[in-house]
Each structure stands twice: as C-alpha cells, then as structure tokens.
Amino acid sequence: MTERTVVVGAALLDTGRLLAARRSAPPELAGRWELPGGKVEPGETPEAALERELREELGVEIEVGDRVPGRWPLKPPYVLQVWTAHLLSGSPDPKPLQDHDELRWLMREELWDVPWLDQDVEAVRKIEALL
DSSP: OOOOEEEEEEEEEETTEEEEEEEOOSTTTTTOEEOOEEEOOTTOOHHHHHHHHHHHHHOOOEEEEEEEEEEEEOSTTEEEEEEEEEEOTTOOOOOOOSSEEEEEEEEGGGGGGSOBOHHHHHHHHHHHTTO
C-alpha cells in the first residue's frame, strides 16, 4: 500500500453548531467551505497537528475529542481524517487568519447552506449525526 500523508480536519463543535471555514486559496478551492485543519508534519501526532493548525489558521486553543470514523481520499498522496474538537475556555473567538476569508457557525439544519469542498462532504455527513 502506498504511504499516505494525513490531513487532519476539525469538527469544531460549540453548543450544537459546527464551524465551517471558506477557502481563500488556492484559486481552485477559493469560495468553497471546509473543516479547518491541515497536514500532519513528520513526527507529529494527528491530534497535535490539529491543535497547531487551528492555532495558526484560527487563533484558537482547542481540546481534541474523538476521531470521526472514516478516511477520505484527497489529491494523492493525501487522506483526510477528522476529529471532533471544542474551544478551550478562555480561547478567543475563531478568526480567519490563514487560508480562509470567512468563518461561519452552522446549526444542524444549516449544514448544507454552504458549498462544501467535495472531499469534506462525506465527513460532514458523519458529523451531522453527532449534532
């Protein structure tokens, strides 16, 4: 089996809401919505990568929860894995600092109001069951 590089995504949950982030780059993804996150660096656990990525992209501190069942293929050699996460008390509100130009908290009935990136759709369906 070919080695895959894990990309972690956060199902950042807050009182029944999920945080969605609109991509601003690269151009082919701009304007579409995703779960925030990023690549796991060599020697880093997926959970540590998620904490680092959300600090860099959104300026928040999180507590990583459970892994959402499933793995979703991205452009080779990447594969998406998603964990639930919650803001730590005292953490500031998320802000789109890097790779995003807008954030939106979505209630369960609003999950499909935004155009998700194709690779995030199946993960969002799994998360919908958690809300």
